[in-house]
Amino acid sequence: MKTSSGRAKGRPPRLSKEDIVAAARDIIADEGAEQLTMRRLAREIGCTAMALYHHFQSKDDLLLHVLEDVAARLPHPVLPADPRERLVLVCGLMRQAFVENPWVVPLVARGEMVAPSAVWMTEEIIAALVGCGLSVEQAFDVNQTIWYYTAGQVAAAVRQAGEAGQKPAGPHYLETIVAEQGEQRSAETMPYLSRLAGVWRDLEAGYSYQRGLHHILDGALDPDSHPAR
Amino acid sequence: MKTSSGRAKGRPPRLSKEDIVAAARDIIADEGAEQLTMRRLAREIGCTAMALYHHFQSKDDLLLHVLEDVAARLPHPVLPADPRERLVLVCGLMRQAFVENPWVVPLVARGEMVAPSAVWMTEEIIAALVGCGLSVEQAFDVNQTIWYYTAGQVAAAVRQAGEAGQKPAGPHYLETIVAEQGEQRSAETMPYLSRLAGVWRDLEAGYSYQRGLHHILDGALDPDSHPAR
DNA sequence: ACCTGAACACCGTTCAAGT
DNA sequence: ACCTGAACACCGTTCAAGT
Numbered sequence: 001m002k003t004s005s006g007r008a009k010g011r012p013p014r015l016s017k018e019d020i021v022a023a024a025r026d027i028i029a030d031e032g033a034e035q036l037t038m039r040r041l042a043r044e045i046g047c048t049a050m051a052l053y054h055h056f057q058s059k060d061d062l063l064l065h066v067l068e069d070v071a072a073r074l075p076h077p078v079l080p081a082d083p084r085e086r087l088v089l090v091c092g093l094m095r096q097a098f099v100e101n102p103w104v105v106p107l108v109a110r111g112e113m114v115a116p117s118a119v120w121m122t123e124e125i126i127a128a129l130v131g132c133g134l135s136v137e138q139a140f141d142v143n144q145t146i147w148y149y150t151a152g153q154v155a156a157a158v159r160q161a162g163e164a165g166q167k168p169a170g171p172h173y174l175e176t177i178v179a180e181q182g183e184q185r186s187a188e189t190m191p192y193l194s195r196l197a198g199v200w201r202d203l204e205a206g207y208s209y210q211r212g213l214h215h216i217l218d219g220a221l222d223p224d225s226h227p228a229r
Numbered sequence: 230m231k232t233s234s235g236r237a238k239g240r241p242p243r244l245s246k247e248d249i250v251a252a253a254r255d256i257i258a259d260e261g262a263e264q265l266t267m268r269r270l271a272r273e274i275g276c277t278a279m280a281l282y283h284h285f286q287s288k289d290d291l292l293l294h295v296l297e298d299v300a301a302r303l304p305h306p307v308l309p310a311d312p313r314e315r316l317v318l319v320c321g322l323m324r325q326a327f328v329e330n331p332w333v334v335p336l337v338a339r340g341e342m343v344a345p346s347a348v349w350m351t352e353e354i355i356a357a358l359v360g361c362g363l364s365v366e367q368a369f370d371v372n373q374t375i376w377y378y379t380a381g382q383v384a385a386a387v388r389q390a391g392e393a394g395q396k397p398a399g400p401h402y403l404e405t406i407v408a409e410q411g412e413q414r415s416a417e418t419m420p421y422l423s424r425l426a427g428v429w430r431d432l433e434a435g436y437s438y439q440r441g442l443h444h445i446l447d448g449a450l451d452p453d454s455h456p457a458r
Numbered sequence: 459a460c461c462t463g464a465a466c467a468c469c470g471t472t473c474a475a476g477t
Numbered sequence: 478a479c480c481t482g483a484a485c486a487c488c489g490t491t492c493a494a495g496t
Contacts, residue, residue, distance in 0.1 A: 013479065038470065050471085051480050058363040059470065106335065109381065111388045114402045116409075130421070140425060141370050141434045147439040148381030149374065151256030151337065156377065159340045173343045180345075190352040192359070196369060212374040242460065279490085280461050442484065457488065 015047060017055050021065050028066065033103030064113050070101055071115030079124065083131030084217065090124045091213055102158040109151045122147075127128055132221050142220040149216060153209050160204065172200045244276060246284050250294050257295065262332030293342050298321055299330055299342030312360030313446065319353045321444055331387040338380045361450050364455065371449040378445060382438050389433065401429045 023044050027036050038059060042049040056062040074097050079086045097118075098105050107113045122143065129139035171179075174197035176184040186194040196203070219225055252273050256265050267288060271278040283447045285291040303326050308315045326347075327334050351372065358368035400408075403426035407415040415423040425432070448454055 015479085037468085039468090048481055050473095050482085053471075054479060109384045109388075111385060116406050119403070119406065119419060119422060124420045126421045126425070136421065136425070137432065139421070141436060141440070142444070144385075144433070144436050145378065145444060148385060148441070149378045149445075150381070151384065152377030152379070152381035155338045155380065156340060156373075159338075174348070177345050177348065190348065192355045192365065192368070193348060194354045196355070196365070202235070203366065204373070207373050209372060211370070212377070215374060215448035215454055216378075216445055217448065218451060218454055219444035219446065222447060225444055225447055244460085266487085268487090277462055279463085279492095282490075283460060 015045065015051060015055060017065065019198070020045065020052060020055055020062070020067050024066050025069055028103055061115075063107065067104055067107065067113050068115045068117055070104065071097075071117035074118065076120065083128040084221075086128040087125060087132070087217065088210060088213060090121055090128070091131060091146060091150060092210065094121050095154055095209055098150070098154040099157060099161075102154075102161075105151065105154055105158060109155070129221075132217075133223070134226070138226050140218075145216060145220065146213070148213065150209075153212070157209075172197060174200055244284060245278060246272065246294065249274065249284055249291070250298050252382065253291060253295050254298055276324065282386040289342075290337065294332055296342055297344045297346055299333065300326075300346035303347065305349065313450075316354060316361070317439060317442060319350055319357070319378060320375060321348050321439065324383055324438055327383040328386060328390075331383075334366070334380065334387060336384055338384070344395075358450075359416065362452070363444075363450070363455070366415040367455050371445075374445060374449065375442070379438075382441070386438075395412060401426060403429055404425055 020041070024036055024041055027041060027044060038049040038052055040051060052062070056065070075093065077093075079089060098108075104113075125143050125146065126136070128138045129142050130136060134142065174193055178194050178197045181189075183194065243440065253265055253270055256270060256273060267278040267281055271281060281291070304322065306322075308318060327337075332340075354372050354375065355365070356370045358364060358371050363371065369379070403422055407423050407426050410418075412423065
């Protein structure tokens with residue numbers, strides 16, 4: 001019942017916010033966020049770029065709506081009772097959501113944009129941390145730590161996935177550095193890195209987000225690790 | 230003795246790579262990385278934008294040289310003998326370097342650019358982790374975890390610092406959400422976040438990178454946390 | 459070899475005008 | 478109220494030409 005007062009005035013809209021958001025979402029999904037420009041979006045919809053500004057204040061405003069649209073479609077499964085299991089599962093869902101929507105990572109990491117439909121994850125994480133025996137303040141702290149870790153890990157994972165798409169994965173920069181300054185000298189100045197250079201990519205591929213998360217939880221849930229503040 | 234063979238041919242260069250890099254570094258330091266454009270840089274130096282392309286393949290190539298220049302100027306103090314103390318100190322230096330040069334965060338986090346002059350930090354971290362009793366493979370893993378955490382934390386810290394500069398720090402988005410859907414309903418659907426919304430910024434300001442790092446180390450250096458792989 | 463001038467193919471956004 | 482057309486103020490980069 002949104003027809004506020006009397007009948008609608010003026011020209012009836014040909015474009016709806018929902019349609020524009022949906023079209024933007026499709027372009028990002030199909031061709032990546034870099035391909036989403038106001039002109040490109042307008043071409044897809046069949047209007048001029050300027051018509052979009054009648055529905056959204058700016059491109060950022062539009063992106064905020066796309067973000068909320070994506071967040072509203074995220075899975076919200078039933079969670080296990082054990083708080084630590086809940087924690088690992090929700091963090092995994094959060095990470096998965098970012099991996100599948102890599103364009104939101106820089107926006108959300110910079111803290112400029114947030115989707116109301118996704119805050120339940122943070123609520124669950126803090127609640128589960130409290131369930132593990134932390135105070136609310138401690139839970140806030142650990143939630144931050146987890147978030148920073150997750151954001152950084154996803155950024156790196158997205159990068160690797162992007163690289164895998166195009167090039168035949170040339171030599172890692174560490175190999176280049178070792179090659180440039182010579183193996184002899186490299187082994188002296190950076191013994192570990194010169195050994196690891198060749199297998200760096202393999203080790204990277206074997207990295208487990210969940211294992212790292214468990215390390216953080218092991219350290220953060222230890223009662224001794226939280227002095228009175 | 231780089232004058233390879235015979236005397237120099239052609240027109241003597243008016244611009245040097247070093248001068249261009251220095252000018253670019255100054256612009257970024259004074260006005261931020263967003264202000265560095267090829268045209269702006271050329272104006273500063275007193276040439277056309279196109280002249281720059283005779284010294285660098287692209288803007289990215291130029292940025293790579295600026296990055297290396299910055300990395301080469303980072304402090305490299307004597308480190309304590311105790312491996313855990315070394316770890317915390319080197320990570321602090323790394324974080325500090327990023328906080329003081331926020332423009333490198335997205336570049337390095339995406340893994341596209343790396344400065345040879347800064348790899349000693351990674352070498353020290355891995356060596357210290359081995360000194361704490363880990364295998365090289367385990368040390369690699371934990372180094373990744375630390376790196377992800379650091380990258381994410383710095384990105385957030387830089388954001389906050391940027392916000393503090395301009396606006397009088399409007400309400401946090403959590404407060405906005407709570408206000409929009411009502412305190413009553415918010416307290417039901419997200420009890421912890423509705424309680425934390427008002428003090429979120431204060432808690433954020435009280436977050437300690439070092440404390441989070443210690444949590445990670447506590448968990449990761451525990452012998453039980455590394456099953457055979 | 460080193461640098462210039464003009465141009466290409468883009469951006470997000472403003473603003474006056476049309477229906 | 479809704480949309481168009483032209484324009485503004487930018488980008489990074491290419492390419493032929495000058496010295």
